[in-house]
Amino acid sequence: MELFGFSVLLLSKLFFAAFNGILFTQSGLDKVFHYQGNLDYFKGHFKKSPLASTVGLLMPVITLLETSAGVTSLVGLLLLLLGHDAGNSVAATGMGLGGLSLVCLFFGQRVAQDYAGAATLVPYFLMTMAGFVLYAF
DSSP, X not given: OEETTEEHHHXXXXXXHHXXXXXXXXXXXXXXXXXXXXXXXXXXXXXXXXXXXXXXXXXHHHHHHHHHHHHHHHHHHHHHHTTOTXXXXXXXXXXXXXXXXXXXXXXXXXXXXXXHHHHXXXXXXXXXXXXXXXXXX
């Protein structure tokens, strides 16, 4: 079956890559451009958790993970649109980096005992993992 000249499978891959690209690029760049505000927020958020002393070290890690997940997904999207063979593996890598980012964020929320915050990550994680699996086909 085709829609807009694309197979449904390819369209699904494009939508997953676009969603992941937007989600993580925006989140990562927000941390880059508003670094101090985000750092202050996370320091306050984790001040009573075992991660309190590591926020300054972990902030660049999650920023790099999120930004690389988003940019990699967007590059995968572009390659898929251009019909390049590497599009699937690049987009899958973006999904994998996104999944890793979300696992890190989920861990932090659970350690901080912010269970509601951790729960809000679950739909994003499920979406990312569904996209990750989709690139196997």
